[in-house]
Amino acid sequence: MVREIIEIIYVLFLSLMGVSDFEFRPVALTKAQAIEYNLPPNDVKIKDTNSPEYIRKYGKYSWECDALPTKVLQETLENEIRTSIDLWKFWDILDQEEADRARLSEIIE
Numbered sequence: 001m002v003r004e005i006i007e008i009i010y011v012l013f014l015s016l017m018g019v020s021d022f023e024f025r026p027v028a029l030t031k032a033q034a035i036e037y038n039l040p041p042n043d044v045k046i047k048d049t050n051s052p053e054y055i056r057k058y059g060k061y062s063w064e065c066d067a068l069p070t071k072v073l074q075e076t077l078e079n080e081i082r083t084s085i086d087l088w089k090f091w092d093i094l095d096q097e098e099a100d101r102a103r104l105s106e107i108i109e
Helices: 002-017 031-036 051-058 070-084 087-108
Strands: none
Touching: none
């Protein structure tokens, strides 16, 4: 399932935005988080064609990402993003976008 989702994301990024050079990293939900936050387990759906591989890798239970407390999910994602991008470059781009926006407003008026 995760593999199919990653493939779909790659296709969408490439076809919709022309972005081909990026890394996809699943960051939440981990088994450690499921245990730490005592999330309710779900039985793996045996009829799913991916279930044998999933059970072999992770066991017979799965958990829903949205079962994590919202704050935990938000912090997990923010931390991953902050450690994955050049924040100085990001802020420079935001500053440039603001300057461009102001310049376009001047041109329009």
